[in-house]
Amino acid sequence: MSISTKYNPKEVEQKWYDSWMQRGFFRSTPNPNKEPYTVVIPPPNVTGVLHMGHMLNNTIQDILIRRARMQGKEACWVPGTDHASIATEAKVVAMLKERGIEKKDISREEFLKYAWEWKEKYGGIILDQLKKLGASCDWDRTRFTMEEDLSAAVIEVFVDLYRKGQIYRGVRMVNWDPLGGTALSDEEVIPKDTMAKMYHLKYELVGDDAEGGFLTVATSRPETIMADVAVAVNPNDERYKHLHGKQVRIPLLGKVIPIIVDEYVSIEFGTGALKVTPAHDLNDYELGQKHNLPIIDILNDNGTLNELAQLYVGQDRFAARRNIVKDLQEAGYLVKIDEYPSIVQTSERTGAVIEPRLSMQWFCKMDKMALPALEAVMNDDIRLYPPKFKNMYRSWMDNIRDWCISRQLWWGQRIPAYYLPDGSFVVATTDAEALEIARKKTENPDLQLTDLRQDEDVLDTWFSSWLWPISVFDGFKDPDNKDILYYYPTNDLVTAPEILFFWVARMIMAGFEFRNEMPFRNVYLTGIVRDAQGRKMSKSLGNSPDPLDLIEQYGADGVRAGMLFSSPAGNDLLFDEKLVEQGRNFSNKIWNAFRLIKGWEVDENLPCPNETAIQWFDARFNEAFIQLEDHFEKFRISDALLAVYKLVWDDFCSNYLEMIKPAYQQPIDARTIEATVGFLENVLKVLHPFMPFITEEIWHELKTRKDKEFLIVAAWPKKDKLDKAITEQMEAVLNIVGAIRNIRNSKNIPQTKQLDLSIKIVSDNKYDAFLSIITKLANVKEISFVQDSLDGAISFVEAGDEFFIPMEGNIDVAAERERLTKELEYTKGFLISVAKKLSNERFVSGAPEAVITNERKKQADAEAKIKAIEQSLATL
RNA sequence: GGGAUGUUAGCUCAGCUGGUUCAGAGCACCUGCCUUACAAGCAGGGGGUCACUGGUUCGAAUCCAGUACGUCCCA
Numbered sequence: 002m003s004i005s006t007k008y009n010p011k012e013v014e015q016k017w018y019d020s021w022m023q024r025g026f027f028r029s030t031p032n033p034n035k036e037p038y039t040v041v042i043p044p045p046n047v048t049g050v051l052h053m054g055h056m057l058n059n060t061i062q063d064i065l066i067r068r069a070r071m072q073g074k075e076a077c078w079v080p081g082t083d084h085a086s087i088a089t090e091a092k093v094v095a096m097l098k099e100r101g102i103e104k105k106d107i108s109r110e111e112f113l114k115y116a117w118e119w120k121e122k123y124g125g126i127i128l129d130q131l132k133k134l135g136a137s138c139d140w141d142r143t144r145f146t147m148e149e150d151l152s153a154a155v156i157e158v159f160v161d162l163y164r165k166g167q168i169y170r171g172v173r174m175v176n177w178d179p180l181g182g183t184a185l186s187d188e189e190v191i192p193k194d195t196m197a198k199m200y201h202l203k204y205e206l207v208g209d210d211a212e213g214g215f216l217t218v219a220t221s222r223p224e225t226i227m228a229d230v231a232v233a234v235n236p237n238d239e240r241y242k243h244l245h246g247k248q249v250r251i252p253l254l255g256k257v258i259p260i261i262v263d264e265y266v267s268i269e270f271g272t273g274a275l276k277v278t279p280a281h282d283l284n285d286y287e288l289g290q291k292h293n294l295p296i297i298d299i300l301n302d303n304g305t306l307n308e309l310a311q312l313y314v315g316q317d318r319f320a321a322r323r324n325i326v327k328d329l330q331e332a333g334y335l336v337k338i339d340e341y342p343s344i345v346q347t348s349e350r351t352g353a354v355i356e357p358r359l360s361m362q363w364f365c366k367m368d369k370m371a372l373p374a375l376e377a378v379m380n381d382d383i384r385l386y387p388p389k390f391k392n393m394y395r396s397w398m399d400n401i402r403d404w405c406i407s408r409q410l411w412w413g414q415r416i417p418a419y420y421l422p423d424g425s426f427v428v429a430t431t432d433a434e435a436l437e438i439a440r441k442k443t444e445n446p447d448l449q450l451t452d453l454r455q456d457e458d459v460l461d462t463w464f465s466s467w468l469w470p471i472s473v474f475d476g477f478k479d480p481d482n483k484d485i486l487y488y489y490p491t492n493d494l495v496t497a498p499e500i501l502f503f504w505v506a507r508m509i510m511a512g513f514e515f516r517n518e519m520p521f522r523n524v525y526l527t528g529i530v531r532d533a534q535g536r537k538m539s540k541s542l543g544n545s546p547d548p549l550d551l552i553e554q555y556g557a558d559g560v561r562a563g564m565l566f567s568s569p570a571g572n573d574l575l576f577d578e579k580l581v582e583q584g585r586n587f588s589n590k591i592w593n594a595f596r597l598i599k600g601w602e603v604d605e606n607l608p609c610p611n612e613t614a615i616q617w618f619d620a621r622f623n624e625a626f627i628q629l630e631d632h633f634e635k636f637r638i639s640d641a642l643l644a645v646y647k648l649v650w651d652d653f654c655s656n657y658l659e660m661i662k663p664a665y666q667q668p669i670d671a672r673t674i675e676a677t678v679g680f681l682e683n684v685l686k687v688l689h690p691f692m693p694f695i696t697e698e699i700w701h702e703l704k705t706r707k708d709k710e711f712l713i714v715a716a717w718p719k720k721d722k723l724d725k726a727i728t729e730q731m732e733a734v735l736n737i738v739g740a741i742r743n744i745r746n747s748k749n750i751p752q753t754k755q756l757d758l759s760i761k762i763v764s765d766n767k768y769d770a771f772l773s774i775i776t777k778l779a780n781v782k783e784i785s786f787v788q789d790s791l792d793g794a795i796s797f798v799e800a801g802d803e804f805f806i807p808m809e810g811n812i813d814v815a816a817e818r819e820r821l822t823k824e825l826e827y828t829k830g831f832l833i834s835v836a837k838k839l840s841n842e843r844f845v846s847g848a849p850e851a852v853i854t855n856e857r858k859k860q861a862d863a864e865a866k867i868k869a870i871e872q873s874l875a876t877l
Numbered sequence: 878g879g880g881a882u883g884u885u886a887g888c889u890c891a892g893c894u895g896g897u898u899c900a901g902a903g904c905a906c907c908u909g910c911c912u913u914a915c916a917a918g919c920a921g922g923g924g925g926u927c928a929c930u931g932g933u934u935c936g937a938a939u940c941c942a943g944u945a946c947g948u949c950c951c952a
Contacts, residue, residue, distance in 0.1 A: 006915060392881055393950060400951075498949085533888090566903070567889050573948095575889065583904070586917040593915035600914070640891075643903065658914080665913065739921085746921040752912055780912095831898065838896090843935040852896050859897070 004599065008592035010556025013698040018132060021697075026070075026713050027137045029077035031487035038069035038076045039491035041470050041521075042138065043504070044146060046085035047124035048092050053530040053538055053564075053576060054497065055127070056134060056548045060561045061527060061638055062495045063136050067690040068633065069492075070137070071717040077488055078137060079473045081144035082124055086462045087183070090412040093119050109411050109457075116412050120147075133549060135557050135693045137713070144473045146465040147414070154477035155414045155465050156430050158515065163428045167366045173405055174283045177358035179304030179318075180351040183409035184362070190346045190355055197221050197343035199271060201336035202329060204232060204249035207257050216241070216249050216260070217336055219271030221343065222281070223329060224321040226251050227310040230294040231259050231277040235266040238273050252334035253312060253325070261292050283357050298359060318356070363407040363416060363458070367510075371401045374509040377519050383509065386525045386636040390501060397502050404507075406461045413459030420454045427453075467507035470494075470520035477515070485516075494521045501526065525636050528573035530564075535575055551581055558692035559585035565642045565691065587646060588695050591688070594654050595699045598677055601663065607670035613770045614660040615676045617731045620724035621652050622683055627720055629687060642691050649684055656735065660774050678703060683718055733800045734771045740797045741779035744806055748795075755782035759791050761803040763865060790876040796821075801865040803873065818877055825870045832863040 021027060031037070040062050045055060062078060070076035093116045094104050104112060128143065144151060162168045175184035200223045206214040218232055229251055234241040247260050265288060266275045279289030280298035289296060299310035306313050306321050313321040329335040346355040375398040377383045378391060385391055407416060419435040420426045427442060429435035432450055440448045471477060474485040490512070496505060505524055512520035531537055538545035551560045563581030567574055609615075625648040632641035661677060663669045681703065689696040689712050700712035741756065750756070758781045760768065768775075772784050787805070790796070794805035795817060838844050839856055 004914095007917070008915095389882065396880065396951070502950095572890080577889090577904090579904075580889095582917075586915095589915065589917045593918085595914085597914035637891090640902095643891095646903085654915085655919085662914090742920060743922085746909065749909075752910070752920070828898095835898095838936080841935050844896095845935090847935060848896065855897050863898085 004596050006593065006596070008556075008589045008695060010558060010588065010694060011553070014133075014135070014557055014694045017694050017697045018135065021137065021711070021713055022140075024709060024711070026711065027078070027139050028141060029075055029139050031483050032075045033487075035073065035075040037488050037492075038066070038072075038074035039079070039488040040066055040077070040493055040495070041079045041473055041491055042081060043494070043496045043500075044081045044083035044144075044466060044469065045127045046088055047082045047120050047127075047145070048085055048088045049127050051127055051130035051134075051548050053545055053548060054527075055131070056560065057530055057564050057574060058495055058497070058527055059131055059134060059136050060564055061525065062493075063134070063561075063693075064565075064638060064690040065493055065495070066137055067693060067713065068717065070713065071686065071689065071715060073716065075487075077139055077142075079142045079144065080128060080131070080136070080138035080140060081142075081469075081473060082128065082146070083462060083466055084120075084145065084147035084413060086408055086410050086413040086459060087185070089116065089120070090410050091181075093412065112411050130549060133552050133557060135561070137693070142473065146462070146469070147412075150475060150478055151465060151468070151472045152414050153430075154468055154472045155460060156417050157477055158468060158511075159414075159417055159460065159464070160428055160430050162365060167369070168406075168428075169364055169366070170361060171364050171403075172359050173362050173364070174286050174357050175360050175362065175405070176346065176348075177302075177356040177360070178348040178351055178353050179300075179302065179356055180353035181348060182302055184358075184360065184405075184407075185348060185355065191349050193345050193347055195343060195345045196340050197345070199339040199341055200326065200329075201272060201339070202226070202252055202276075203334045203336055204252060204274075204276075206244070207248040207250055216244060216274055217272045218274045218276045219339075220276055222278075222322070223325050224306070224313065224318055225278045225281050225299065226276065226325070227254050227306075227312055228278045228280050228297045228299045229256075229258055229276045230279060230289060230297060231261045231292065233261045233263050233266050233275045233277050233288060234273060235264060235268045236262045237264070238266075238268045240273060252329055253332060261288075261294075263288060263292070280359050281357060286359065296359065300356060300358065304353075304356060362405050363418075363456075363460075365404040365406050365464075367401045367403055370510040370514055371398045371506075373513040374398065374506055377509060377513070383519050383521065384523050386523060390498060390526055393498075394501060394506065398506065404461075406464045407456075407458040408461055409457075410459050413462065414465065416456040416458050416460060418456040420456070421448075422452055426456075463503050463507060466504055467511045468515070470508055470512065471516055480516075489516065490519050491521045493523045493525060495525045495527065497529070498526045499529075523636065525638075530574050530576050533575055533577045535573075538576070546576075546578065551578075555581045555585040556588060556694070558588050558695045562587055562642060562646075562691055565639050567639065587650070588692065590650055590654060591684075591692075591695060591699070594649070594658060595681065595702065597658060597662070598674075598681060599702065601674060602668040603671055603674050604668035605671050607668065609670045609672035610773060611661045611670075611673045611676075613727075614657060614774060615673065616724075617727050618652065618657040618680055619676075620727045621657075621731070622648065622680065622718075623721040624723060624728055625652065626687065626718055627723065630720065645684075645687050645691065649688065653680065653684055656778075659778055662777075682715075685712060686715055686718055689713065689715075730767060730771070734768070734774060735778075737799050737804060738775060738778045740799065740804065741775075741781065741806065744795050744797075745779075748808075752780065755780055757782055757807050758784045759787045759794070759805040759807070760784065761787050761790060761805070763801045763803075763869070790872050792876055796873040798866050798869045798873075801862065801869070803869045814877055818874065821870055821874050821877070825867065825874070828863055828866050828870065832860065832867065835860045835863060 042062065043058065066076050066078045093112070096119060097104060097115060124145070131138070159168065176190050178185050199219050199221055201217050201219050202223060203215040204218055206216060216232060220226070232249055234244065244260050245262055248257050249260060250257050261277070265284070266273065277285045277288055277294065279286045279294055279296045281300070297309055299306055300318065301307045304318050306316055306318065308314055313324055316324065326335065347353065348355060375395065378385060378394050385394065417430060417435070418426045418428050419439065421439055421443060427435050427438045429438055435453060436448065436450050439453060440446055468477070470489065470491050471485065474488055475482055476485040476489065494505065508520045512518055529537060532544040536542060536544060548560070555563070560581050562584030564574070564576070566580045566583060625644055629641055629644050632638070632644060657680070661673050682700070685696040685700055693713065697712045700706070741758065745752070745756070756779070758775070758779070766786070775781060776784065790803065791805040791807060794807045796803055796805045798804070835856055839860060845853060
């Protein structure tokens with residue numbers, strides 16, 4: 002038999018993935034005899050390629066799904082992608098540009114044709130990459146947020162909410178990208194530190210008694226003075242008290258505007274006098290609302306000045322700034338220019354400086370919908386892991402603002418609002434319905450579809466994805482279909498904390514709004530994958546490894562394990578390739594354990610010498626399994642993996658296999674091999690969710706299996722009663738083995754040299770069943786039981802008993818004495834601290850019974866140990 | 878500025894409602910081994926005043942207050 006000493010993942014991973022697919026193990030259909038377990042994937046952007054964050058996130062989902070499947074639940078993991086309005090549109094625009102086509106030169110329909118073309122070509126890449134990772138999604142259920150049914154759901158929801166009065170049109174200050182020609186969300190805006198210039202401008206005071214006086218105003222945007230509607234000062238500012246209620250004249254323009262008073266104005270900043278430009282600054286807008294000021298918008302969509310500016314019309318905002326500064330200076334209105342550090346907002350996509358701009362947008366009211374969504378999380382109907390996110394969630398939901406759902410883009414669901422010639426509008430799911438409503442509304446039966454103009458904007462991508470857990474099961478199209486009734490509410494959602502509000506909270510709202518039920522029960526929030534120095538992984542830094550390269554190099558199992566070795570829930574993961582290497586090494590360890598077992602010849606006639614070892618590992622597995630299940634219940638996936646890791650490496654390989662291993666080239670007995678194969682199978686089962694490929698491979702190599710007898714659908718182990726007696730005894734035995742090995746190492750005794758061991762038992766002999774184990778693991782020739790301490794031997798104490806290793810005279814008495822004395826002193830110190838506690842009246846009366854008994858036991862153990870060490874010292 | 882949260886070994890983190898020899902794990906490190914399952918390995922070992930200060934308590938890594946530093950969210 003020749004199996005490679007190195008496990009080779011490349012050869013096996015594709016094979017098993019194909020087998021699983023062929024046999025339909027990932028597929029799920031409603032089965033009333035089984036408990037459903039459902040996960041919907043956080044749909045990755047169609048523009049995306051697999052990055053480390055996806056790897057982590059999807060590994061965790063796959064672990065949960067695979068475990069549930071083995072537990073006999075009807076496991077359903079729904080995959081899909083998100084149309085990602087702005088990101089995709091930007092990609093398509095860039096692609097067109099390369100072909101020499103400008104977006105503005107083509108029609109909406111043409112553009113969408115290109116966009117779909119792009120989506121068909123690249124949109125599936127990321128899902129294919131997930132297959133390499135081993136993701137056991139039900140691929141037959143793959144959905145896309147912009148496919149027909151899901152789009153219909155979005156429109157239906159919009160119309161429904163509009164009719165309920167939950168959607169309205171309104172003016173809002175948005176982040177306007179003059180180059181891209183669209184509003185951006187706050188997330189698509191990048192703040193950049195810069196040095197800004199502060200221009201101090203003289204505004205002439207108006208009125209008989211103020212002739213010749215000036216008020217100096219500081220601004221970083223002198224080109225917006227034409228949009229000024231007031232100058233504001235702080236009411237407590239002594240410098241300006243005499244100006245309250247007066248007026249000033251805008252330089253160059255000559256227009257007269259009032260001086261208003263508001264505590265919002267900072268006395269220290271600039272000159273303490275603030276020009277108010279409601280159309281071009283969010284704070285000014287709010288100030289304007291408060292003081293009933295008019296709004297003058299002097300900018301066009303593309304960042305040039307319009308007619309309302311009166312001056313510099315047609316010039317770009319930055320050109321206008323240069324020119325007006327020159328003119329102001331020449332006219333004597335410019336007092337001085339200061340520099341100060343500031344933050345300028347730029348567009349993530351185009352790099353253009355963002356223009357705060359008022360525009361008409363569609364909004365979705367949040368106040369009512371937020372209530373049940375907040376309640377469900379606060380009372381733990383929906384649990385967040387880790388729970389620290391509850392606070393954040395609450396503060397956001399408490400201060401929730403209406404949701405701006407319109408985007409000035411083409412790629413997405415077009416807003417189903419239709420404007421009538423008179424400027425009013427109707428909302429309807431179809432053109433025909435819109436026309437019908439419009440005819441009724443206008444009482445004009447001759448109104449034609451061509452008289453209606455549909456809103457040009459599309460809906461925010463989140464307005465599709467908030468419906469995801471419902472729409473993937475066609476819960477809008479057919480609210481009582483078998484799938485939605487069976488799979489909804491889903492069980493667990495695995496996602497990133499960054500989108501807790503944008504996505505998770507809104508899914509919860511949608512769940513209650515449209516199905517009267519939460520969309521999922523648990524939300525597991527993963528951290529951000531960072532590099533070893535803690536920096537966020539990014540393309541520009543080039544610090545992100547290519548996940549597919551990693552899989553190629555270390556195997557999907559190795560990468561999965563590596564990702565999880567250091568990823569507690571909600572904490573950022575400092576990714577280090579060394580972790581993946583550790584994962585690969587772990588694969589190899591399991592592989593070699595399998596090779597060992599597979600290589601043994603069985604002799605049916607041999608008696609079984611390993612009953613104790615078998616009994617122990619059985620108990621130990623159960624103990625570890627109980628711990629594992631506990632970790633899973635608390636979503637401590639990283640700890641769960643570590644528990645399995647230690648079970649496999651330490652307990653199964655280092656201890657159990659060494660205990661039962663026959664001498665070189667000797668056969669093994671039937672009872673032992675049978676038990677051992679069973680143990681390995683159990684180990685493979687609990688390991689499978691983490692490392693699906695290698696475990697499936699060994700599962701099949703180990704035995705000939707029936708057609709559908711695959712590990713992926715094997716029964717998850719069951720908890721048994723804890724057998725503490727055997728695990729505790731073995732722990733003591735392994736301590737003895739460790740002590741002997743320690744002596745061997747510290748005395749430079751070769752591994753191959755056999756030692757003798759004498760045991761002086763204080764109470765009853767509990768070692769009989771373990772003698773062969775000690776002999777084997779510590780390479781002991783003979784074990785004898787003695788009444789008296791041994792001369793010329795190194796000794797140690799375990800569980801109150803004394804152990805002696807004869808040293809054939811070459812024993813360093815002084816060193817031995819020192820070691821024993823040290824240990825004696827430590828134990829005496831320990832005894833004193835225990836005795837102190839026990840002699841403390843208040844401790845004995847105050848502490849619980851169990852604690853006191855324990856202290857008594859500690860006292861007795863310490864006393865026994867001291868006695869033993871003292872005897873050893875005496876015989877030395 | 879408001880709020881949340883954290884600070885435990887060289888690194889990443891466990892340590893539940895105070896009480897086992899409680900100061901832990903993995904990795905890294907050091908020493909010795911190519912012992913026929915595995916050097917992607919085996920055996921052993923050394924590392925920490927639990928951020929700081931004070932308080933509550935018979936007893937504090939754990940509870941409370943303050944300080945310092947860090948991170949996140951909101952403005």
